[in-house]
Amino acid sequence: MRAWFKISPLLCVFVNFFVCSEVFAEEVKLQGGGKLRIGLVLDRGGIDDKSFNASAYEGAKKARDTLGAVLKYVESTDGNFVPLLTSFAQKKFDxxxxxxxxxxxxxxxxxxxxxxxxxxxxxxxxxxxxxxxILFQEHEGSFLVGAIAALKSKSGKIGFIGGMDIPLIRRFALGYQAGAKKAQPDIKVVTNYVGITEDSWNNPAKAKELAVSQYDSGVDVIFSASGASGSGLFDAAEEKKKYAIGVDSNQNWVKPKYILTSMVKCITQAVFDVCKEVSRGEFHAGIQRNGLADGGVYYAVDQFNQDLLSKSLIDQVEQFKADIISGKIQVPDYYKNKK
Amino acid sequence: MEVFMWIVQLMASTCRVSTPLLFAAMGGMMSERSGVVNIALEGLMLLGAFVAAAATDFTHSPVLGAFAAFMAGLIFSIFYAFFVIEIGSDQIVAGTAMNMLALGLTPFFSKILYGSSTSTPSLPIEFRFQYAPVWIAFGVVVLCWVWIVKTPFGLWVQFAGEHPEALDCAGVCVKRVRWMAVLVGGGLAGLGGASLSIFLSSSFSRNMTAGRGFMALAALIFGKWKPIPAALACLLFGFSDAIQIRLQSVVLWGNEPVPVQFIQILPYFVTILVLAGFVGQARAPQALGIPFVK
Structure with missing residues (x-):
């Protein structure tokens, strides 16, 4: 008995592995029916990050509801994606x-x-x-919200909070900066990053502290591209009564009055489209870039933020948008600058 | 004037960032002074963070949320105490198991309750603490100091960690003292987690402690297992984190700012430096980690 007790902490660990193994052993009746089967592997932010994972899930859900597909999703909790992807592939998901x-x-x-x-x-x-x-021209959308931030700022100082210092986030930052400078040449942009590990996408406490420090230093609009950490920014904006800009999905509703706009990537639509392609047997591999011109990225205006954006501001931003689409304005792209 | 404001904000930020560390370090101190190593702090904090967020979401009261987190930490510690005090399991192994268990259990329950294994619903501003936890944390430090240094029970705790045989000879049940200390310590660590989810942010997210439990443990060792120095060590770690935030995008020379990664390692760097360099003769309680067998 004693010996058994001595290994009991070890048993705890085993139980833990069973409990948290994300791909539950449940075998859905996936075979028959001939239905389209979609497997969705989400990033660490998880299904409820109110940001890009949430939009991807929305798209897949839409496919489930309108195309009658079977949808299984898993949230990766430890960044170990290979087994999750493999398990879907082995079960021959479409x-x-x-x-x-x-x-x-x-x-x-x-x-x-x-x-x-x-x-x-x-x-x-x-x-x-x-x-x-499925890629998005983040720099183009960020350019526009940068312009909005600069035009809305009274202090002449705006902020950016990135999750990690990686090329994708640099791309946001560079576009944002360029847009702000285009709208207000003497604007100052303060840039912060949440952290250096994957936890940075999921550390709202740290993001909030960064936002508070930026607001305290005179910044009055902050744009964040930091996944689920972004909720910390919104909390800070609410407490300090300043503005924040959402990212990836339309987050205007999260804290109305404090969220100026959101830089939306149409992930929902893109995910739905690819499901539709597969259901029709028209799947095309390769790279699909979604930009301003095709509505793949845009800044969100809805009932939650329309009072915050004046007519003249919108007009100016729309002008920038037209110029980018026509090629009159070249938005710097970090991916290209690097190469 | 601007410099003055900057310093005030830096101090405020330091206090906020240090709050979870202070609770956890005091919890760890309780346990370790009684002779039980507690590396389960990280797991206890994580559990506290989850329970606080869920309970606040359920009851709409952050006070009840914090209380629930305290109880959760305490109840979780019952398992730990049972393993290490009654059965005499290896304390490091049992503590690691506890950490892993918390890491798995929290997303599991989050998934059951809210359908997402990574975060709980965001709490509106009126269900969150604004400044109270900072003051409570300092209060807890003072209370712990009084308890450990000034009261008879504190003396028993110290003896349980230094010379359990002597305490036993004096007719006090060593195991009971250790049980008490570990449970209260677990509750405090739970409160530390609560301050993370319902004070510093507005929801629980997976593994949101991000190593803070181990930071608290390092602060405890740096503070030589004494309440006030340990609290100061927590503040030092908090300070290095707060200043790290403000140093980002600082330009030292030329036009390029210092690479952000260099600045972000500052808190870890301070931890290593402090533990390896300045800790001096850190003497742990003599019976630390040794199960008491009559």
Missing amino acids: LVIAVGVSQVDALKKVASQFPQQQFAIVDGEVNVPNVKS
């Missing part, structure tokens, strides 16, 4: 969607192992013949 740039390496590996399988990835570029990479 389409496996990986959400988030952190899955690029894992998907490269898994997609080459299952060449018959159709994969899609949101936000990342994977050059394997059976993968569709």
